[in-house]
Amino acid sequence: xxxxxxxxxxxxALILLGVAAITFLLLYALPADPARMIAGRSATAQTVANxxxxxxxxQPLVLxxxxxxxxxxxxxxxxxxxQKTEVWTxxxxxxxxxxxxxxxxILVEVLLGMTLGTIAALNRGRAVDRLVMMSAFVGVSAPQxxxxxxLLYVFAATLGWFPMSGYGTxxxxxxxxxxxxxxxxxxxxxxxxxxxxxxxxxDYVRTARxxxxxxxRIVFRHALPNAVLPVIAMIGIDIGQFMGGVVVVEAVxxxxxxxxxxxxxxxxxxxxxxxxxxxxxxxxxxLGNLIADLVAPIVDPRIRSH
Amino acid sequence: xxxxxxxxxPVLSVRGLSVDARxxxxxxxxxxxxxxxxxxxxxxxxxxxxxxxKSVTSLSIMGLYPKASLKIAxxxxxxxxxxxxxxxxxxxxxxxxxxxxMVFQEPMTSxxxxxxxxxxxxxxxREHRREEGASAEHLARQMLDAVHITDAARRLTxxxxxxxxxxxxxxxxxxxxxxxPRVLIADEPTTALxxxxxxxxxxxxxxxxxxxxxxxxxxxxxxxxxxxxxxxVAIMQNGRIVEQGDVLDIFERPGEAYTRDLLAAVPRxxxxxxxxxxxxxxxxxxxxxxxxxxxxxxxxxxxxYGAKSGWFGAKQKAAPVVDGVSLAIKPGETLxxxxxxxxxKSxxxxxxxxxxxxxxSVKLDGREIGGLSQSAMRPLRRAAQMIFQDPYxxxxxxxxxxxxxxxxxxxxxxxxxxEREDRVAALLRRVGMDAEAASRYPHEFSGGQRQRICxxxxxxxxPKLIVADESVAALDVSxxxxxxxxxxxxxxxxxxxxxxxxxxxxxxxxxSHHVAVMRGGRIVEIGTRRQVFENPKDDYTRGLxxxxxxxxxxxxxxx
Numbered sequence: 042x043x044x045x046x047x048x049x050x051x052x053x054a055l056i057l058l059g060v061a062a063i064t065f066l067l068l069y070a071l072p073a074d075p076a077r078m079i080a081g082r083s084a085t086a087q088t089v090a091n092x093x094x095x096x097x098x099x100q101p102l103v104l105x106x107x108x109x110x111x112x113x114x115x116x117x118x119x120x121x122x123x124q125k126t127e128v129w130t131x132x133x134x135x136x137x138x139x140x141x142x143x144x145x146x147i148l149v150e151v152l153l154g155m156t157l158g159t160i161a162a163l164n165r166g167r168a169v170d171r172l173v174m175m176s177a178f179v180g181v182s183a184p185q186x187x188x189x190x191x192l193l194y195v196f197a198a199t200l201g202w203f204p205m206s207g208y209g210t211x212x213x214x215x216x217x218x219x220x221x222x223x224x225x226x227x228x229x230x231x232x233x234x235x236x237x238x239x240x241x242x243x244d245y246v247r248t249a250r251x252x253x254x255x256x257x258r259i260v261f262r263h264a265l266p267n268a269v270l271p272v273i274a275m276i277g278i279d280i281g282q283f284m285g286g287v288v289v290v291e292a293v294x295x296x297x298x299x300x301x302x303x304x305x306x307x308x309x310x311x312x313x314x315x316x317x318x319x320x321x322x323x324x325x326x327x328l329g330n331l332i333a334d335l336v337a338p339i340v341d342p343r344i345r346s347h
Numbered sequence: 348x349x350x351x352x353x354x355x356x357p358v359l360s361v362r363g364l365s366v367d368a369r370x371x372x373x374x375x376x377x378x379x380x381x382x383x384x385x386x387x388x389x390x391x392x393x394x395x396x397x398x399x400x401k402s403v404t405s406l407s408i409m410g411l412y413p414k415a416s417l418k419i420a421x422x423x424x425x426x427x428x429x430x431x432x433x434x435x436x437x438x439x440x441x442x443x444x445x446x447x448x449m450v451f452q453e454p455m456t457s458x459x460x461x462x463x464x465x466x467x468x469x470x471x472x473r474e475h476r477r478e479e480g481a482s483a484e485h486l487a488r489q490m491l492d493a494v495h496i497t498d499a500a501r502r503l504t505x506x507x508x509x510x511x512x513x514x515x516x517x518x519x520x521x522x523x524x525x526x527x528p529r530v531l532i533a534d535e536p537t538t539a540l541x542x543x544x545x546x547x548x549x550x551x552x553x554x555x556x557x558x559x560x561x562x563x564x565x566x567x568x569x570x571x572x573x574x575x576x577x578x579x580v581a582i583m584q585n586g587r588i589v590e591q592g593d594v595l596d597i598f599e600r601p602g603e604a605y606t607r608d609l610l611a612a613v614p615r616x617x618x619x620x621x622x623x624x625x626x627x628x629x630x631x632x633x634x635x636x637x638x639x640x641x642x643x644x645x646x647x648x649x650x651x652y653g654a655k656s657g658w659f660g661a662k663q664k665a666a667p668v669v670d671g672v673s674l675a676i677k678p679g680e681t682l683x684x685x686x687x688x689x690x691x692k693s694x695x696x697x698x699x700x701x702x703x704x705x706x707x708s709v710k711l712d713g714r715e716i717g718g719l720s721q722s723a724m725r726p727l728r729r730a731a732q733m734i735f736q737d738p739y740x741x742x743x744x745x746x747x748x749x750x751x752x753x754x755x756x757x758x759x760x761x762x763x764x765x766e767r768e769d770r771v772a773a774l775l776r777r778v779g780m781d782a783e784a785a786s787r788y789p790h791e792f793s794g795g796q797r798q799r800i801c802x803x804x805x806x807x808x809x810p811k812l813i814v815a816d817e818s819v820a821a822l823d824v825s826x827x828x829x830x831x832x833x834x835x836x837x838x839x840x841x842x843x844x845x846x847x848x849x850x851x852x853x854x855x856x857x858x859s860h861h862v863a864v865m866r867g868g869r870i871v872e873i874g875t876r877r878q879v880f881e882n883p884k885d886d887y888t889r890g891l892x893x894x895x896x897x898x899x900x901x902x903x904x905x906x
């Protein structure tokens with residue numbers, strides 16, 4: 042176990058290094074000049090050059106990257122160009138909001154997806170099944186900003202059940218979490234449905250029926266634990282997908298998380314913040330996968346013994 | 348069996364049961380007018396080949412048939428005189444697992460992989476006997492003791508994958524009997540098990556029948572199992588019971604032609620005692636072996652799987668699956684390779700075709716194949732072909748039969764299109780099928796026909812050696828007998844050498860000139876068929892042969 046963890050740790054470090062290098066290169070290739078952005082349109086070439094020198098942007102790219110890595114190794118993500126604050130301080134302040142949103146979003150997608158998928162599987166071929174699968178299809182295909190606007194229009198503007206935007210109470214979380222989770226819910230509904238149909242045809246489900254167990258017990262005790270196994274692995278991978286959604290959802294709902302921070306930073310070409318947020322996201326994905334791998338053996342004894 | 352069956356009213360009675368299948372073209376009768384009685388403490392065997400309706404009958408009794416596709420058209424099933432066909436689901440559930448319990452064919456998949464043995468055992472006990480917590484667990488432990496599983500307390504905390512197939516089937520039986528059912532339905536309970544394990548399970552079932560006073564409805568295709576287990580037998584064919592009665596009567600004086608055919612097709616161990624050769628099936632001149640050089644010569648063959656090196660240099664050396672195997676087969680001869688699951692016989696078959704990496708020497712048609720590259724191996728592949736176990740899975744469903752047979756020719760660049768078509772037609776006739784079958788698709792054929800197609804495909808390159816890995820294991824006995832005869836005929840006419848891999852002693856006896864018995868990756872005994880079958884030297888070989896059920900009920904009555 043310790044060996045596996047150590048191996049994962051080394052792999053994770055390599056992944057983070059790769060992410061840092063690629064993001065750095067991409068930002069460098071961008072046809073926007075951070076120094077010009079900071080100096081403003083009316084600034085002279087000399088001012089821009091001074092700022093560029095101040096930020097170390099006149100150094101060769103390799104050197105810039107090595108400096109950045111050096112800082113990174115000491116836990117220093119650098120300072121924001123625009124806000125002059127430590128990037129880590131900015132991210133740390135916003136992380137709880139984003140984590141709350143993500144947890145709520147995953148909850149929505151898993152609960153909704155599993156419930157709908159199970160209902161569809163149990164009613165395979167009937168109208169309920171077709172209805173669920175159709176909604177799932179819509180959920181998967183609808184762009185998140187459209188879903189967001191729709192939810193805002195119906196539940197905030199028209200019905201007034203939930204606030205339009207903001208952060209702090211439970212009712213603030215509902216609409217953003219729904220927006221974030223609906224896409225994945227559609228995914229999971231389809232996945233759980235096919236996995237569930239597969240499991241319901243397994244011999245051990247027939248054994249359970251031959252024991253005279255109730256339908257509910259067969260579904261919840263025998264079928265569902267087997268049907269969710271592929272879903273657990275999926276959730277870990279999914280967190281990457283999620284980060285993209287977080288940026289959109291935080292922007293639409295004015296949610297003060299790191300997605301919003303990234304959104305502002307991109308507009309200002311605030312390289313350290315973009316780098317910081319990207320690395321944080323990469324770390325989140327790595328942790329998500331690690332957690333999924335650690336949870337899988339708890340649910341599936343066959344993995345445990347290997 | 349204490350009370351005499353005649354005086355007791357039946358525990359389970361089936362009267363005029365007919366079942367329809369819903370098909371796109373309307374209802375189709377798949378079970379017609381099934382009637383039988385199962386008396387207290389009695390074992391009734393439903394015997395028949397695949398598709399005869401045995402399993403549909405048992406699932407109908409349990410109310411477990413797929414209601415979306417099947418429908419009970421008429422008939423009555425009663426348990427202790429109480430009709431149960433139209434019972435509401437709630438009451439049916441009390442019967443299922445309570446009064447009637449069931450054991451299935453596949454012990455490997457019939458237990459839930461994510462629940463402990465204990466949880467699965469106590470579940471039924473809690474459901475039907477209203478025992479809770481500690482007392483349910485106590486009962487579960489008693490049941491494991493009853494099916495002779497040692498260390499019961501620890502087993503309860505284990506998961507199915509930690510148990511062997513035989514042990515899982517014992518757990519299934521413990522589960523089924525835990526609620527003291529009046530009737531135990533066992534659907535091919537030993538078909539997936541090794542023959543020595545099968546013998547243990549059958550003994551256990553006989554023992555428990557008297558201990559628990561349960562009647563057994565045993566469903567099987569194996570007449571040996573029928574002979575060993577049944578008091579009475581019902582022979583099924585195409586959804587009907589063609590004949591039923593006392594097992595001794597049926598085996599001695601079968602009334603129906605089908606029953607006679609079925610019994611005649613059963614290979615009997617020892618049927619060929621005193622002869623050197625497999626039975627001759629064709630009238631051709633025997634193939635004359637001009638060269639005495641073996642087609643296949645194997646020496647010191649070893650295979651290990653899963654040897655891997657870790658990231659941190661921790662090299663793991665896996666135990667060999669095949670360990671130092673040596674054998675030789677001459678043209679026109681068959682070497683029967685027999686052993687139980689995990690003995691390494693299939694791996695040996697793959698290794699001699701160069702399909703898995705191995706160490707040691709394998710000479711095919713005089714040429715060493717060890718260390719050959721894929722491209723150097725290709726011309727040699729013509730000399731040896733393989734026929735697999737599952738004729739359903741080994742043909743591509745989207746490829747016409749003709750294309751499947753012609754594929755090896757295409758791969759080896761033999762002939763043009765029309766030449767290949769002629770060749771395919773000739774091959775199909777050769778295996779006893781119509782040439783027009785070439786344009787049809789695998790799903791249109793039965794299992795036996797598909798296996799013939801697979802044989803035709805294997806023959807396309809005119810190989811000298813055919814490795815047949817459990818090639819008839821998935822076929823019904825009557826079909827199996829015909830496929831075996833075809834293989835013998837082809838051998839006589841073409842001088843083929845067979846490496847015939849099987850777990851079935853009787854089939855091996857019928858097919859082989861020489862026999863090798865494998866266990867744990869090693870050959871424990873090798874010799875001519877007469878040596879091995881008539882005078883086995885190794886205890887393991889003797890055990891294997893003793894475990895084979897004998898298709899003669901009188902044998903067991905005497906015992």
